[in-house]
Amino acid sequence: MDKETKKEQEQEKEKARDDILRAALKLFTEKGYFNTSLADIAEASGAKTAAGIYKHFKNKQEIASALYEWIVNSLSISIDDIRRRNRKSSDQLREIVDLFFRLTDYAPEVMRFILVLNINEFLPDEKPIMESQAFIKILRVLHGGIKAGEIKAADSQRAYCSFFGIIENTLKQVLTGTLTKKADFYQNDAWSSAWDGIVKT
Amino acid sequence: MDKETKKEQEQEKEKARDDILRAALKLFTEKGYFNTSLADIAEASGAKTAAGIYKHFKNKQEIASALYEWIVNSLSISIDDIRRRNRKSSDQLREIVDLFFRLTDYAPEVMRFILVLNINEFLPDEKPIMESQAFIKILRVLHGGIKAGEIKAADSQRAYCSFFGIIENTLKQVLTGTLTKKADFYQNDAWSSAWDGIVKT
């Protein structure tokens, strides 16, 4: 067996794993973790049988765990990038908000996973999402803004509640259909409310 | 059998039903609906066996359904009362916020049920909570404030996202332990941020 074939096989396997993750993400966020059976995931990930999943994941929880890690890591990387490219916390927050709104429109499952699902209900051993790297970095952005005198707030936690309370609530209403237009439609409004609430004037 | 005995029996039965509901509320909000078995509920509600629950409820879902209805109805009644006793929307909102914060400190399970649980995951046939009477009435309060010129907002939905985004996010952080003090500690701060964000100046 030459290198080419080996590589192809590995790619195949990667793809299969990826298909499982994608299908699981969709089903978990649609029906919930406990309403989704491995058979459902197998079917949705294309012609595979439930047993085959165990070649890629130790068990059902590991699928959710991998999803969680993947989402939180991607977010964390994006936030690193945003912090690197922007100096002012207002600009950083602006871009984070933009990211969240775009994700809501173009990858709603991801945002549903973060905002709607009760992650610790099926991943009891994971840290709460507020303690994940991604959200710690968001708190750092707020902290930076407070230190720089751009943001008024007792502490970054409080600033988070105020600022992201508005952002997340808006997005959650979009995701659950209470707000009926695309997230994009509400972005400017939500940004203004959220930012005006914490900016030092 | 005289009337006294009959009455006592009925009270006994009411109490048993109540014990089941209380135990279920505690367990559902602690571990989640799907992680709670009828055996768990039976044990927590005192010396009863799982089978006995079926004398009081048709099935597990009905317990959750009864809880949901009870919570939403209680809220709805409280809000009616608040609206009756106050004219200005600012006063009405003030009291609603006060209610939410008090519930968070003194009946956290109730607030966890509302804010943390994914109700439609285990009650797929119920309307989303935003369409329940209680929350429709909250939207009316906001609508009243907009019409009276007290609140600036494009519509009550948008005002809701902004105002209750801050309130609910704060309470959620308290309920999940990210904010470590009692809800009461954050109330004035949250109220100011939330109200300042929607008041017309």
Added chain:
DNA sequence: GTCTATACGCCGATAGAC
């Protein structure tokens, strides 16, 4: 109306052929 026993189904997980 409470407890014992038990039925039944579903789903997660494993074993083994190919």
Added chain:
DNA sequence: GTCTATCGGCGTATAGAC
């Protein structure tokens, strides 16, 4: 590494004695 078959267990729900 995928499919077939199957196990084992849990958890809901029912039946029947008392």
